[in-house]
Amino acid sequence: MKTILLFMLVVAMMPLAPGASDDAVSNASGSVLTTGQGHPIFDNNNSLTVGERGPTLLQDIEFIEKIANFDRERIPERVVHAKGAGAFGYFQVYEPMTNYTKAKFLQDPDQKTPVFVRFSTVAGGRGSADTVRDVRGFATKFYTEEGNYDIVGNDLPVFFIRDAIKFPDLVHAVKAEPHNNIPSSSTGHNNFWDFISQTPESTHMLTWVFSDRGTPASYRMMEGFGVNTYVWVNSEGQAVYVKYHWKPALGVKNFDHQNAYRIAGEDPDYLVRDLWDAIERGESVEYELYVQMMNISEELNQTFDPLDDTKTWPEDQFPLMPVGKMVLDRNPDNFFTQVEQAAFCPANLVPGIELSADKMLQGRVFSYADTQRYRLGVNFKDLPTNRSLATVANNQRDGAMQTKIFNGSINFAPSSQGGLISATEAGVPYEPYVQGNITRETIYKTDDFSQARERYLAMNETEKEHLAGNLVADLKWVTKPEIQRLAIDNIIAQIDEGLAATISEALGL
Ligand code: HEM
Structure with a gap:
């Protein structure tokens, strides 16, 4: 018994692996199906209806919870990098x-x-x-x-x-x-x-x-x-x-x-x-x-x-x-x-x-x-993947879906009653000096084309052919010839005139 208790204690004290969750749900096979509130569900296949042919009752709370959760399963995808x-x-x-x-x-x-x-x-x-x-x-x-x-x-x-x-x-x-x-x-x-x-x-x-x-x-x-x-x-x-x-x-x-x-x-x-x-x-x-x-x-x-x-x-x-x-x-x-x-x-x-x-x-x-x-x-x-393994301690509180239970009465600093204190910086801080007008300007060293040209010239013949073919495969979907022309004149010709000529010809410009 003592060994089992000790084992349970050790397991409880083990640090969590990143991405792991103390809320891990095993849903072991054979466990009883319940609602989100833990009530047993006796029939997961038939909604609660008046007679065998319906209509369905608003008091079918199991149905409503299941469908309402399902209705909210998707969250917004990342605005970029979605997949x-x-x-x-x-x-x-x-x-x-x-x-x-x-x-x-x-x-x-x-x-x-x-x-x-x-x-x-x-x-x-x-x-x-x-x-x-x-x-x-x-x-x-x-x-x-x-x-x-x-x-x-x-x-x-x-x-x-x-x-x-x-x-x-x-x-x-x-x-x-x-x-x-x-x-x-x-x-x-x-x-x-x-x-x-x-x-x-x-x-x-x-x-x-x-x-x-x-x-x-x-x-x-x-x-x-x-x-x-x-x-x-x-x-x-x-x-x-x-x-x-x-x-x-x-x-x-x-x-x-x-x-x-x-x-x-x-x-x-x-x-x-x-x-x-x-x-x-x-x-x-x-x-x-x-x-x-x-x-x-x-x-x-x-x-x-x-x-x-x-x-x-x-x-x-x-x-x-x-x-x-x-x-x-x-x-x-x-x-x-x-x-x-x-x-x-x-x-x-x-x-x-x-x-x-x-x-x-x-x-x-x-x-x-x-x-x-x-x-x-x-x-x-x-959330599990985002959680820091280093201890998090601050006075940020509440907000939707808060899962932490904060002990004590002090949620501010400084406080005469104790509470959290700032860390001491280890070593000499880096304090860059910055001075300038507040302005909206482009950086002065732009040179948008040299590195593109160098990269193109360093390519072997197959790589050059693939670059041209890949550009054509994309540009052919552009339905306005004037945009194709602008892209070729303003951008592709700046990489290489020959590349621009190959692409113009392939597009029939
Ligand atoms: C000012 C320019 C940029 C802005 C405003 C921006 C903004 C964003 C936003 C809003 C997301 C979605 C994040 C999320 O929903 O969690 C995202 C994802 C991402 N961005 Fe950027 N981005 C910029 C440039 C870049 C650059 C230059 C890189 C590469 C160095 C990059 C790499 C990524 C990556 C890898 C993700 C996906 C992260 C993940 O896997 O969750 N972004 N970006």
């Missing part, structure tokens, strides 16, 4: 990163930090096909002892725009047109190419998304990039800019356009299934994390603006430094609770990692938690 797949695992640093950052999870090579990753497509809705041309999301949540740290990245190193104020326009232009809701998950339409033809900073991104990188063959064989620039700070208060890169252990593999679109029809869930099946088979899904670093004092000496997310940092000048490896080895138990309700945010930072002034990143920092308060409700931080 995705998630997996749990761990991250381990290779060497202490003490010289660069004081972040605790980046110090001890023996420490395994639990992680959750969600991969996603961006443009299509929750039921769309996985292999259509698109950017892919690669979002990682590290459950560290200092709270959750998220790298919310993509599979391509740059982005379409460099100022967050343009993001709603970009997404409106990418998604289905408002009058007819077509096309549901493709950029092949007037609005996208109209927007792009007026947005020269998107040129570099087009050379990525319209290469075969836009149709990855597996989430296990896809790179990840933080895209925006972050700041690492060590305990002396010394700061350095960093850009994140994830490299898959299996190497990068993409589909060509024909295969990607055939598979989109045959198995719309191809990428989700591929990840799930590999983990079920016990195969190792691994990525290495690298960073590029740049001294902040060097930022104005570059030919490009390092905080402009339409640019990559040349790897010969800013080499990739290995940081650690991530292994994904556990599938979720319940997709809705653990994956659909997952909430990532670039503002989920730990001491030693900070934000740069990158204007996209600054906007993202507001947007994610804001949409999550709407999509999931204000208490989304307590």
Whole structure:
């Protein structure tokens, strides 16, 4: 008896794995069916009616509860990145990163930090096909002892725009047109190419998304990039800019356009299934994390603006430094609770990692938690995948669907009766000096085309052919020739005149 009690006590005290829930419902086979209030249900197949042929009675509370819950099963899908797949695992640093950052999870090579990753497509809705041309999301949540740290990245190193104020326009232009809701998950339409033809900073991104990188063959064989620039700070208060890169252990593999679109029809869930099946088979899904670093004092000496997310940092000048490896080895138990309700945010930072002034990143920092308060409700931080493993203690209270029971009478600070106190900062704080006019201006080093041209010229002949073919496959859906022409003249001809000529000819312009 004593042993059983001790066992129960130990189990009760065990820390929860991320994504696990103390509210876990087993619904063991043979258990009695009940209402949400715990009342036994004696007949789950027949509604309560007047006589055997009806009508149904309003007093059929079992029927009403069941249907009312069903009516509310769907929550709003993410405004972008709606379709995705998630997996749990761990991250381990290779060497202490003490010289660069004081972040605790980046110090001890023996420490395994639990992680959750969600991969996603961006443009299509929750039921769309996985292999259509698109950017892919690669979002990682590290459950560290200092709270959750998220790298919310993509599979391509740059982005379409460099100022967050343009993001709603970009997404409106990418998604289905408002009058007819077509096309549901493709950029092949007037609005996208109209927007792009007026947005020269998107040129570099087009050379990525319209290469075969836009149709990855597996989430296990896809790179990840933080895209925006972050700041690492060590305990002396010394700061350095960093850009994140994830490299898959299996190497990068993409589909060509024909295969990607055939598979989109045959198995719309191809990428989700591929990840799930590999983990079920016990195969190792691994990525290495690298960073590029740049001294902040060097930022104005570059030919490009390092905080402009339409640019990559040349790897010969800013080499990739290995940081650690991530292994994904556990599938979720319940997709809705653990994956659909997952909430990532670039503002989920730990001491030693900070934000740069990158204007996209600054906007993202507001947007994610804001949409999550709407999509999931204000208490989304307590949902199983989002819950911090580090202790959470603050005076935030109440709100819809509050599940915590707060003890005591003090819900404010400061208080003469005790209560919570501020943490003491470990090490010297990083306090960047910022001065300037309050203004609405574009950064002065724009040069929207050089990196796009360099990328095109570095492609082999097959890659160039695929880029041209993939652009034609999309642009052929544009019904207004004047928009096709603008896209070719303003954007594609800036990459390469020959490429522009090939595409014009293929489109019969
Ligand atoms: C200012 C530009 C951007 C804004 C305003 C923005 C906003 C959003 C919003 C509102 C969501 C839905 C979040 C949710 O419902 O939980 C989202 C998802 C996402 N965004 Fe962005 N985004 C921006 C740019 C980017 C960039 C540049 C990247 C890549 C570095 C990125 C990567 C992602 C990923 C991976 C997700 C899916 C997260 C998940 O799996 O739940 N976004 N974004």
